[in-house]
Amino acid sequence: MPYPLIQSAQNPKIKRLYQLHKSHARKQEGLILIEGKKEISLALQAGIQLESLFFYPRYTPESWIESLPLDKQKVRIFEVSEEAMQKIAYRPESGVVATAPPPVRRLDDLQLPSNPLLIVVEAIEKPGNLGAILRTADAASVDALIVCDPQTDLFNPNVIRSSLGCIFTVPTICAPSETVIAWLKKRGVCIYTAALNASIPYHTADFTRPSALVFGTEATGLSDTWLQAADQNIIIPMSGYIDSLNVSNACAIITFEAKRQRGFKR
Incomplete structure (x- = not known):
């Protein structure tokens, strides 16, 4: 027509x-x-x-x-x-x-399975990084992405574009860090924080139990709020001159290790 x-x-x-x-x-x-x-x-x-x-x-x-x-x-x-x-x-x-109109999503609306795998990011600034993390979340079929204290609009056109639309396929929630920590602990979800100090190699952690993989910004990492709430700090061992990866790359590596441990089950 x-x-x-x-x-x-x-x-x-x-x-x-x-x-x-x-x-x-x-x-x-x-x-x-x-x-x-x-x-x-x-x-x-x-x-x-x-x-x-x-x-x-x-x-x-x-x-x-x-x-x-x-x-x-x-x-x-x-x-x-x-x-x-x-x-x-x-x-x-x-x-x-x-x-x-943007979809309205709230933390308490999430319907989680008995053994959830979640990605949590704190204070992400770059839309391209958030979009790449959403693609990882979709590819790994994680149960939700929780964005704490975001520094970019969740539905920024650059986020939608760089995620290839995965902002619509992955249950994605914005909430304050303290609220999310209390919500995770109430549900018995183990908090794994990606950090440089007092950490174990990521592949030695047990991701087969209910797990939240938590990532901060490249510039400052995670806040003390998350580090103090963590059940375990984890790290990707670095063999070169730099001490960390782009947050979206780190998220992909650790998320797919968790999926490997879970037998890549959906």
Whole structure:
């Protein structure tokens, strides 16, 4: 079916989408920006209800739009020119951008199995690192990612893009560190903190029991709040000149060791 065509990058709707790249505009509008076919497909699979969708037919054919499980009466769909797509998309070749209300997720809403494996990150600053951690969490099928005291918007378009949409496939919660620690201890989840001091090699830890793998920033590591709450500090042995890895790499290594110990069961 034909959709309304927006030619100009100065169109008010295009200007509105451009503004949604900024955190204050997303908060004011109560919307997130989702770019890319894979990312939009995963959002829809997760039950996200789109508000609007803009596509450039050279890269995103109308047939793909028609294949989406959308309520065409509720979602406003527009074809846009190349000029307009270049304004609203970080990667114009993705060919499609959508807006949606962000999902509301709370710690107490998490439904955990009897032997959960969780990833916890504290004060993560870089959207690319958070996106990479989300990809690890999805690939390892962890039960949740808990983001404590974040320094970046969880639904920053860069997080959505760098996670390839895994922000929608992994139960992801924001909460203060003290709240999360109390929640974990109440549920008997063992807290393993990645730290440089007083630590055992990560592969010697027992991750077969209910486990939370906790990571801090590269600059300062984890706060004393987490280090004092830990059941065990763990470390990845370094054989070179540096003493630590990028947080997303460290997370991947330790998470997949935990999965190995668990027989890679989902």
